[in-house]
Amino acid sequence: MAKKVVVGELINKTRDGRILNIEGSANPILNNEGNIIGFLAIQRDITDRKRAEDALRKSEGRLKRAHQAAHLGNWEWDLITNGLYWAEENYRIHGIDPQKVKPSYEAFIQVVDPSEHEFVNKAVAEALAGKRSFEIDYTVIRPDNGEKCLINSKADVIVDSAGKAVKMVGTGKGTSPSANRRMRK
Numbered sequence: 001m002a003k004k005v006v007v008g009e010l011i012n013k014t015r016d017g018r019i020l021n022i023e024g025s026a027n028p029i030l031n032n033e034g035n036i037i038g039f040l041a042i043q044r045d046i047t048d049r050k051r052a053e054d055a056l057r058k059s060e061g062r063l064k065r066a067h068q069a070a071h072l073g074n075w076e077w078d079l080i081t082n083g084l085y086w087a088e089e090n091y092r093i094h095g096i097d098p099q100k101v102k103p104s105y106e107a108f109i110q111v112v113d114p115s116e117h118e119f120v121n122k123a124v125a126e127a128l129a130g131k132r133s134f135e136i137d138y139t140v141i142r143p144d145n146g147e148k149c150l151i152n153s154k155a156d157v158i159v160d161s162a163g164k165a166v167k168m169v170g171t172g173k174g175t176s177p178s179a180n181r182r183m184r185k
Helices: 047-070 088-094 105-111 114-128 177-184
Strands: 006-013 019-030 036-045 072-078 083-086 134-141 148-159 165-174
Touching: 019 047, 047 072, 047 088, 072 088, 083 088, 088 148, 088 165, 105 114, 114 134, 114 148, 114 165
Parallel strands: none
Antiparallel strands: 006 019, 019 036, 072 083, 072 165, 134 148, 148 165
């Protein structure tokens, strides 16, 4: 018999028929010779947490499917750390493999059509400086298939208490594959 703490979750049916999710631990009680003489068990009802987790999973799934249908990705750029978060759909829109490319502004600008680099960089700089709102249309050359895709991106710039830009939060809406085919013709 194991002489260590056992932790786990289980489903328990109450006397009145309700089903509860229980999180528990069982700690062995040892005598002076190191033999188990009993257990101290602690349990708590986590049913509400499990329901909330399930509701969140379902909601995230619906949002992911809606983003896919709309060809809409979202992103958040931390200007202090230069960390960039991309939603899954953003990778698809830009034709980037998330396993091969860590999101960064540099990785993003690499897929933008080179003829539009100056335009995109200027639009970002002006938005960060508070000179204008950020909403642009730009073209990417998708690394996965070489196709061009038109993307509309909108973002808000978040500033700290001193008025310094610290974050950009936005969306990118790509054209659908059928619209891309019409665009090439």
